[in-house]
Amino acid sequence: MEIQQNVPLAPFTTLGVGGPARFFAEALTVDEVREAVDFAKSHDAPLCVLGGGSNLVIADSGWPGLVLKVGIPGINHRHGRGTAYFDVGAGETWDDFVAAAVQHYCSGVECLSGIPGSVGGTPVQNVGAYGQEVSDTIDSVTALDLQNGQDEEFEKEECNFAYRSSFFNTAAKGRYIILRVSFALTHNGAPHLAYADLKKYFEGKSQPSLADIRQAVLEIRASKAMLIRPGDEDSRSAGSFFKNPILSAEEFDALNRKAQSLGLQIPSYPALAAQRKVPAAWLVENSGFIKGYGNGHVGISRKHALAIVNRGGASAAEIVRFKDEIQQRVQEHWGVRLEMEPVMVGF
Numbered sequence: 001m002e003i004q005q006n007v008p009l010a011p012f013t014t015l016g017v018g019g020p021a022r023f024f025a026e027a028l029t030v031d032e033v034r035e036a037v038d039f040a041k042s043h044d045a046p047l048c049v050l051g052g053g054s055n056l057v058i059a060d061s062g063w064p065g066l067v068l069k070v071g072i073p074g075i076n077h078r079h080g081r082g083t084a085y086f087d088v089g090a091g092e093t094w095d096d097f098v099a100a101a102v103q104h105y106c107s108g109v110e111c112l113s114g115i116p117g118s119v120g121g122t123p124v125q126n127v128g129a130y131g132q133e134v135s136d137t138i139d140s141v142t143a144l145d146l147q148n149g150q151d152e153e154f155e156k157e158e159c160n161f162a163y164r165s166s167f168f169n170t171a172a173k174g175r176y177i178i179l180r181v182s183f184a185l186t187h188n189g190a191p192h193l194a195y196a197d198l199k200k201y202f203e204g205k206s207q208p209s210l211a212d213i214r215q216a217v218l219e220i221r222a223s224k225a226m227l228i229r230p231g232d233e234d235s236r237s238a239g240s241f242f243k244n245p246i247l248s249a250e251e252f253d254a255l256n257r258k259a260q261s262l263g264l265q266i267p268s269y270p271a272l273a274a275q276r277k278v279p280a281a282w283l284v285e286n287s288g289f290i291k292g293y294g295n296g297h298v299g300i301s302r303k304h305a306l307a308i309v310n311r312g313g314a315s316a317a318e319i320v321r322f323k324d325e326i327q328q329r330v331q332e333h334w335g336v337r338l339e340m341e342p343v344m345v346g347f
């Protein structure tokens, strides 16, 4: 495995910002992952794990240690009674796995079509879209523990999955390198058709197949620039930049009263006990940041209010200033602190 030096990181991210890595390596096997970890230790170089770079904002100063891109390939599947188990290397492209699952008539991840990034990145923030979350179908996650050098297998329950969170981005943040993820899908299962946008798409049409759902999700995502497509400048982003805030009943009542006093209707969804989830996009748009806002290097996507877009030549500092402006204005208007979804690296 080659260890390169001073490698620009911006091209490894979907947002396209970030300075160089002091050291950079791509590991295609578990042994290479171990080799890279040993290298980092022996050079006293802090380790940063990279998947597809679709949920990152990397600082203009880059990363002072080793950036390790996990490229472990492989999609293997076996069928049990009605259940199909897919054992997938962390470096596989997420959407290639979804395509393979749909092709094999296996349901459980069809609504997650088109999410960029690697398979190993998905358990980290428990990716979700159009009514499915990856935690619905994860059976286990195998990861290398950087503290003791051992491989460990986590059952789904041990991963502490919640909305955009898991054991891996909370209590064990930075401790594990995910090597493989095993999914339990339903062979010949019915597609999941619960999300409003999807239901609308299929209104008046007959029962869609898994492939129909995948196609619909890809089309809807493309219309919102949430699908990375060459030439679509609005997709040069890190996806949704803010999480949907989860408010207590009292916090939601206060917010709702304020919205009503302004003649606005705030959408919301039930969350955990006595909590409401509020769309961050609504808060952003109703704080003056309409789609297409901004005319410098950085702006809001013309197709999605939650995506901060690098309009070309943006620096990480400009991105961060822009997100600060949004957070500040939403807080002033609505008293809600928006939490970032992408991970900041090197700040």
Ligand SMILES: Cc1cc2nc3c(=O)[nH]c(=O)nc-3n(C[C@H](O)[C@H](O)[C@H](O)COP(=O)(O)OP(=O)(O)OC[C@H]3O[C@@H](n4cnc5c(N)ncnc54)[C@H](O)[C@@H]3O)c2cc1C
Residues within 6 Å of the ligand: 014, 048, 049, 050, 051, 052, 053, 054, 055, 056, 070, 090, 115, 116, 117, 118, 119, 120, 121, 122, 124, 125, 126, 127, 128, 129, 176, 177, 178, 179, 225, 226, 227, 228, 235, 237, 238, 239, 240, 343
């Ligand atoms: C256009 C667009 C649309 C998006 N839509 C969605 C969406 O609908 N739903 C959603 O949930 N997300 C969405 N995202 C966010 C992003 O695609 C996901 O979070 C994705 O799973 C990140 O995976 P990655 O491999 O790119 O991770 P990276 O961005 O490379 O890394 C993200 C974090 O995961 C860690 N990580 C990555 N791989 C590993 C590994 N093997 N072991 C340990 N840690 C690892 C990194 O260290 C970092 O902390 C979108 C992003 C874009 C650009």
